[in-house]
Structures are given as structure tokens and as C-alpha cells.
Amino acid sequence: EAGVAQSPRYKIIEKRQSVAFWCNPISGHATLYWYQQILGQGPKLLIQFQNNGVVDDSQLPKDRFSAERLKGVDSTLKIQPAKLEDSAVYLCASSLGADYFREQYFGPGTRLTVT
Amino acid sequence: AQSVTQLDSHVSVSEGTPVLLRCNYSSSYSPSLFWYVQHPNKGLQLLLKYTSAATLVKGINGFEAEFKKSEPSFHLTKPSAHMSDAAEYFCVVSEWIWGAGTKLIIKP
Numbered sequence: 001e002a003g004v005a006q007s008p009r010y011k012i013i014e015k016r017q018s019v020a021f022w023c024n025p026i027s028g029h030a031t032l033y034w035y036q037q038i039l040g041q042g043p044k045l046l047i048q049f050q051n052n053g054v055v056d057d058s059q060l061p062k063d064r065f066s067a068e069r070l071k072g073v074d075s076t077l078k079i080q081p082a083k084l085e086d087s088a089v090y091l092c093a094s095s096l097g098a099d100y101f102r103e104q105y106f107g108p109g110t111r112l113t114v115t
Numbered sequence: 116a117q118s119v120t121q122l123d124s125h126v127s128v129s130e131g132t133p134v135l136l137r138c139n140y141s142s143s144y145s146p147s148l149f150w151y152v153q154h155p156n157k158g159l160q161l162l163l164k165y166t167s168a169a170t171l172v173k174g175i176n177g178f179e180a181e182f183k184k185s186e187p188s189f190h191l192t193k194p195s196a197h198m199s200d201a202a203e204y205f206c207v208v209s210e211w212i213w214g215a216g217t218k219l220i221i222k223p
Contacts, residue, residue: 003158033211042205042213043159056211091159103149104210106159 002026004107006092012113018080021110025073025094031055032069033104034077035091043091049075050097082114117142121206121214129222134178134193136217138206139186148189149207150180153216162204165189176200196221 005024013019025032030051035043046065047057051072060067064083069075079086089111093104122137140148148165163174170182176199180191189206201221206214 040215042215044213045211048211093159102210103161103164104159108158 004092004094004105006090006107006110008110009108010111010113012115013082015084015114016081018078019082019112020076020078021090021092021112023075023077023092023107025075025092026105029094029096029105030072031095031097031102032075033091033093033095034067034075035093037089037091037109039088046077079112082112084114087112087114117146117208117212119206119208119212119214121204121217123217124215125218125220127220127222128196130198131195134191134196134200134219136191136204136206136219138189138191138214140189140206140208141187142208145184146209148180148182149210150174150178150189150191151205151207152202153205154202159205162191198223 004026007022011019032049034046036046037043046060047067048055049069052069065079067077089109091109092107095102095104118141120139128134150162151159152162153159162178163172163180165172165182173179178193180189182189198221203216203218205216
């Protein structure tokens, strides 16, 4: 089966610009996650979707970050305006969501550099 | 509140010797526990997960982890390190609380 797809793989922008990332989860996976991984740290969950709905967005900086999942499939994560501290790898993951001990499947990530 | 602490940021072992990566966690209930591996320039991959069926969990590539409620900990071990094990390893609590990672270095 195809894995989690993300694009672009790399993005360089200047501070105060906007940027969007796209994620296509594994077919049939109801749960979708966006993580931010700053160099030298573990991934930090930004937002979790279950089908179309948001399960948890408590760590999403809502003044500049937004995310949506249309029709319960693809998802986009947007940053507007970007700050220097947003430089990180943005990871998308998906899971079946059928039970509590669910394995997450990760995409390759988008490496964002804000200058 | 839940939390996870990986006690070593770097672990260096010689090829063929045992590996021990330590993970302590805090939770008010019995959580789900995972270990993920991230090889250089590759995506995160699940190594193993604790599902409360058994305290000793076997994963891929010869890794295993033991759930110890009394400590509480979920340390990752492997009897004999291989060069291909060089990677970063993350301990995860309840799916979304990630440790800072332990970089495993294998010396030839």
C-alpha cells in the first residue's frame, strides 16, 4: 500500500511570509496528525483529526497556524505569518484509529527554513 | 498529566554488544507506550508497542522493551548491536507525548 505522502519536501521562506504544507494519508486511515519537530527535539503534536473533526489542537499556535482536513482525507497545514522559530520539520502521520493502541505511519516530512 | 523522559541524549556502544535505551514516564493511568526509530534521512517507523497484554514486548530488528509499572519505565534493549541500528530512538506515551530522543551510535 502507498505510504503517507507530503509535499513539498523542502521550503525556504522569509519571516512574515506564509507557507502551506500538504498531506495525503494512507487510504482508509481515519486519524491524521501534524507534528512539528525542531532540530534536536522529539516531535510535538500540533493537531489531530479524526475524519473531518479536530480531536486535539491544544498545542497549535492558533494566531498563526491553521489546519484543515477536507472530506476526511487530505490535509493542509498553513503558517501565516512565519517566524524564525517556525524553522522545523513538519511531519504528517496517519493511523487507522480503530483502537487506543494505534500505530502511526509517518510521511517523509517537510523541512521548513525561515530566514 | 502525562510526561516522558529519555534519560540519555546519546548512547554509544560497540557492534555486537548489548543496547539499553532508557525511558521513564509519568501517567495517572496505564498508558499506551511506543518506541519509534528514525534513521538518517528516513521517516519515523514503529519499533514496538505496549498493549497491556504482556510486560515484555518484542519488536522488529531484535529489539524488545519491558514495561515496569513500579518504576515506571519502558526501557528498550537489544542483545547485540548492529551497525544498521545507528539511528535516533523515541519513546512515546499515549501516542502523542514524545520524548526528546536518544541517538544511538554504533562503534565498529
